[in-house]
């Protein structure tokens with residue numbers, strides 16, 4: 502992962518990181534420009550899924566099937 506210094510746009514070196522939650526990680530980074538020397542805490546967070554996790558898909562299918570009537574379930578299995 503390449504991070505640019507918000508102050509001078511030079512590359513930053515990630516020194517360490519800490520998991521804050523399932524969807525948020527905190528990075529501690531130093532600007533590599535000797536003239537700048539900024540040190541920053543940055544966040545990497547989940548924005549959204551472009552493909553949902555398999556577990557979400559499974560539970561969505563289970564809920565769909567649970568909501569079907571007996572007749573609809575028979576039709577589904579027959580097709």
Ligand SMILES: [Zn+2]
Pocket residue numbers: 506507508509510511532533534537538539
């Ligand atoms: Zn900088």
